[in-house]
Amino acid sequence: MYDHSDIVNDLFESQFREWPLARDNYGQLDSVRVRKIPFPGYEIAVQFNPGRIVSSAAMVDAGSIKARPCFLCEDNRPPEQRGVPFGSDYIILINPFPIFRRHLTIVNRAHTPQQIEGNFLSMLSMAEALPDFVIFYNGPQCGASAPDHLHFQAGNRGFLPVEMDAGNPGLSSTVASSGGIELRLWSGYGRGMLTLAGSDSRALDNAFTRFYNKFAATQPERPEPMLNMLAYHSAGRWTIHIIPRRLHRPSCYFAAEPGRILLSPASVDMGGVFITPREEDYIKITAADISSILEEVCLSDGEVKSLTEGLL
């Protein structure tokens, strides 16, 4: 897919001229507060971002979803929101409630359920066409606030700690390679994680499908196995970080005050930036809270290892 960078830069410029809400929300990112919390070998950033309450506290049960107009369908989008086509099936929109300085939502033209099966190659095309962005996918039970409408998001590169951490040999290492692609496993990163990398999109898709099928067998009651994914492309190679999940929201999300932490982890959090829409949570969250949230919602290193045995 050809490079869409110029088209997307133009989209941001014109939307900032024409859509005050978006311009203001991106402007407010300049004053967003961030704390860095150290862990052995890496850091987690905590971002206080009140605009994200809509997403973090979204009701995503089937009844609530059915009762609301879908905000990703063209008919219901804000009149100021314009999009540019990506291929024949997707529209690139700017996300009006940003976490990143450049934050996109890439929506399917059709109101069709959020699912990665059959759409993994689309994500790779997006990563190739938007080399300045990380493309990410939140499963329907892993942070997608529109589980009924297929979409990806994208944020500017250089923001998520996982990009830098991926270069740290103390955190991940290649455990198998075959047909020009490789499998990397992470350890001691607080969240069980695997990474596929390589230049052959078909081989990556095949490896992902094998992983998906094996993982799906362990969660037969789910619409799809629970996961978040982050993908980017540079120097002809894709890197895809896959974070399998066991739980949508951690117990602290449902706890009574004052113990409650309103944090609904998704790809950005898995990439190392925890989003707290409430100031009290931003102030009080500790390293121990972060560790226990990740432990609750993610798989262990050992579980990921056994799911990937014989993958390549």
Ligand SMILES: [Zn+2]
């Ligand atoms: Zn829709």
